[in-house]
Amino acid sequence: MEHLYLSMEIGGTNLRYGVLDGTFRVLDFKKEPSRRLSDAVDKGEYIEGLVRPYIERYGKENFLCMALSLASLMNRERTVNYNSPNIKGFNNISLVDILTERTGLPVYMERDVNTALLYEIWKGHIDTRGIIIGIFIGTGLGNSMCIDGKIYIGNTGSACELGHIPVLGFTDSCGCGKNGCIELKASGRTLHLLAEEKYHCPVSEIFERYGEEKDVKDVVHACAIAAATEITILDPGCVVLGGGVVDMKGFPMEYFEQTVKENLRIPYPRDSVRFIRALGDPESGITGAAINAAARMGQRV
Ligand SMILES: [Zn+2]
Known part of the structure; x- marks a missing residue:
């Protein structure tokens, strides 16, 4: 065998x-x-x-x-x-x-x-003691959590739906069946709409060509707010960041990290948070x- x-x-x-x-x-x-x-x-x-x-x-x-x-x-x-x-x-x-x-x-x-987070931990030889979170910004806002080497799936198997946390005062309806989910502001789908309806460019070029526009930055900002929320609760050892949006040319990694940190408590986890870029092979x-x-x-x- x-x-x-x-x-x-x-x-x-x-x-x-x-x-x-x-x-x-x-x-x-x-x-x-x-x-x-x-x-x-x-x-x-x-x-x-x-x-x-x-x-x-x-x-x-x-x-x-x-x-x-x-x-x-x-x-x-x-x-x-x-x-x-x-x-x-x-x-x-x-x-x-x-x-x-x-x-x-x-x-x-x-x-x-x-499986994406398990791959990154394995490939990157990431220390599995404590909590590692994965944030994958793709069509939606994907999230995963590994606690002492084990993926956390929750009581019913539906843990880590970070994209569907509610945003105070926001009422647009989400594909998941409820209203006001952060994913409506923080995802590749939102960038796609901007690229198609406002900037008339391929979505893959939106950061390179329109990365300084407020509505494009707002999408990255919303992703950072979601990440900061989870980091505030969990104080993870590291954050693996990946997904199609992060892999796009011109993704403002520095702006993302800075926005996450601005929304974290002082001194920790603001000073201790560590980001690792997913390989996404x-x-x-x-x-x-x-x-x-x-x-x-x-x-x-
Ligand atoms: Zn939703």
Whole structure:
């Protein structure tokens, strides 16, 4: 037995999948648009079709499990996928049961923000004592928390919804079903709207070309306020910062850090807070999923 991991990341835009060995080295890696999964009538059949060649090539007996990373809310037991953006017919689906039956392997599923943080901790050899938080500014405002090496998922499995903390006096309605969520001001979605409707430029260029405009800065400011709120409560050892918006050219990292600090108590955590830029490698999702699966199976990570 070779202790391999069959791993898949199901995102709103791309589906990435492959095979990793027992040390989380990627042996095989593929990417395709999530649209195809969205169009597939039988999701289980479609996913099995993608990974079946790997199971046959490497031999089923050499796989420890199948690991999944999903941009989705899920139940505490991590068996039911509640809803995934951009993928039709993928809501309230018992994905773990379906894929266990189809692959014959144990299946371990986790949220993408959590597998992303696990990857960054592993890759960056970050000391896992105490609290590490991950803030991922992408389409939404993603958040993850690792306490003494363990991802914190909360009582019902829905912890760390930082994007949906309420903003006093703000009443716009959010896609989550309630009003006044900070994500409406603090996310890539907001930048996208500005780029499209006001500045008429590709969103990827908005910081380079319009980074000094107040409404563009306001988005970064709102992200910093959300981060400062969490840091104030938790006093974490470090903050891993990543996501598509942070990776954009011209993202004002200095302004972000300064705004976070201005909103933290003196002297601590203002003087002690430490930011680490996420690497955000293409294989981070499938690797983080495998690391999570290994921990769930009691393997040494
Ligand atoms: Zn919301």
